[in-house]
Amino acid sequence: VSGKNVSALAFNEVALLRQTNQAAHIRILVNGTERVERLVADGVLLATAAGSTAYNLSAHGPILPLGTEALALTPISPFRPRRWRGAVLPAAVEVRFEVLNGVHRPVSATADYDEVRDIVAVDVRQHPQLRHQLLFDPEHALDERILREQFL
Known part of the structure; x- marks a missing residue:
């Protein structure tokens, strides 16, 4: 652990992933409260809503319609807690992930395509000023595809 802080922007998702064959042990706090x-x-x-139909959907997370001011918090192949399948959170929350026993169970974090290995903790929050405008082909409306995906 170098003690270095790294900042990154993500449009789709922030993911924490085990680096070895050992399962990751991660503590999750939402707005400072352990959840x-x-x-x-x-x-x-x-x-995010834009990222909910990619990796999140493959991990059995919920699809969030575009424009939804929410985030999908989704475990990837969870073992414990047994019945926890994730949560839908307001977009304005701050989520902190803390890696437990990272020396023996190292974890990497990705913000879309940026990866940092051997992390100790990750803080995620919505940037207060950055906004994106998505352009779509009117013949292939993404919002309709997202709605249709929920009924397959």
Whole structure:
């Protein structure tokens, strides 16, 4: 652990993933309140509406319609807690992930395509000023595809 702080922007998701064959042990706090004491899993991700139909959907997370001011918090192949399948959170929350026993169970974090290995903790929050405008082909409306995907 170098003690270095790294900042990155993500449009789709932030994901924490185990680096070895050992399951990751991750503590999850939402707005400073512990919500999951110890997630034992291959990882966890926090997806925006735009990212909810990609990795999040493959991890059995919910699809969020475009324009939704929410985030999908989704465990990846969870072992413990047994019945926790994730949460839908307001977009304005701050989520902190803390790696437990990272020396023996190292974890990497990705913000879309940027990866940092051997992390100790990750803080995620919505940037207060950055906004994106998405352009779509009117013949292939993404919002209709997202709606249709929920009924397959």
